[in-house]
Amino acid sequence: METFNHPLRLFQFCPKCGSGHFIENNKQSKRCEACGFVLYFNPKGAVVGIITNEKGDILVCRRAKEPAKGMLDLPGGFMDSFETAEEAVAREIKEETGLSVTNAQYLFSLPNTYLYSGFEVHTIDLFFLCQVTSLQLLVPQDDVESCQFMPKEQIHPENFGLASIQKGIKILLNRQII
Structure with a gap:
């Protein structure tokens, strides 16, 4: 070591x-x-939610806090103890966007590091395709400055602030998962 x-x-x-x-x-x-x-020293679980609208546009958020403040992101965050990944992605989406998840379908995972309080946290990021009750309830909250639906052709991985989200966006677009 x-x-x-x-x-x-x-x-x-x-x-x-x-x-x-x-x-x-x-x-x-x-x-x-x-x-x-x-x-x-094992990785901490983290979740990422992919939400699309009726046109197939993807919900992207702008980060309100460091790391990568002001950069694009997807809703998500750390899992809590005694919480399933599906519960975590639903909770994080609710906290950050006000949206209520009705279904979360696991897609893939990526290892990542996340600088938090000056400490490099190793994570395993679990990506989910999520369905929500109503997009009318969309309100940026918590550590999200703003959120909007963006057409896939306007999404560029380099505009996202976190390495695993950049890799995840590439996978989503290249595999045409969404």
């Missing part, structure tokens, strides 16, 4: 007993020599 590049380098003390003898165990974990506790 390359400690200087790996997020576990920031963890100098055992979170269980506080010992400073917290050493590299393998490329995914650190182990406490004092109490034996092993901390694994």
